[in-house]
Structures are given as structure tokens and as C-alpha cells.
Amino acid sequence: MRAALSQAGVPTIRQGDVYLIPDQYIHFADTSLAARTTHPSRYVLVLQDDTHARNVDCPSVLVALMSSKTQNKGPWEYLLPAKVGGQPLESLVKVHLAQPVPREVIEHRSPVGSVPPVVINDILTMLLVNLGLISIP
Secondary structure, eight states, X not given: OHXXXXXXXXOOOOTTEEEEEXXXXXXXXXXXXXXXXXXSEEEEEXXXXXXXXXXXXXXXXXXXXXXXXXXXXXXXXXXEOTTSSSXXXXXXXXXXXXXXXXXXXXXXXXXXXXXXXXXXXXXXXHXXXXXXSOOOO
């Protein structure tokens, strides 16, 4: 179904999808592109709900950055086991670095995988805590 929609030109971006996108579209608030290690591409996890992620009138898609550097996990990062989202290595989903990326960067690529609904729910809960919208005892 997804392949048929994609061939018909219908965007099929879904919440929980993992994409590999060019690193140049990623921004870290505390580091300039020149001051950080850049890679040809980086894994990102789609956070935006399906309705908005598929809306072609919305020029961007909200994603969380992912990193395979897992040794210094912070409370605002979700540890994703290897291959759960299609990435080869254990990765941190950097919830605190959620950011929009241009739709056209994602919509013509195939996702490398997706995370199960229980995982995306945990990650979205972390995002709400990070934004101060909910608290967890």
C-alpha cells in the first residue's frame, strides 16, 4: 500500500518513521555546522502526527535527531536498541533536539524503518515532559 501511494505521488510520511537525511539540514542550537562533526547523513525520527506529516501544505516535518554515541545518555534522550527503527547501531533519540526539516528532504526518500507505537508514545511523553507540559513523578 505504502509503495503504491508513493508511486502515485502521495506523501506517506508517518509518525515513528526513521529516515536517513543529509546532515546539512540538521541544526544544533549550541554548535555551528563548522564546529561540529558532520556526516554525509544522519538518522532522524518523525515526531509529527500522521495528519500533519502527510499534509503537503505543511512545508516542514518535525523530527528528533538520532545519534549512535550512546555513552553519555541524558534524561532527555531515549535509548533505541539497534535495528528497532532500521538503524544498524544502538542509538539515542535526542528528544531535546526536536526540529523541523524541509518536507522535500524527506518525502522523496524511503524510510529505513519505523519504531513500534509503544516506543513512539514513550518518546512523545519525553517530549511533553521536556516542554514542561506534563510531569512524571
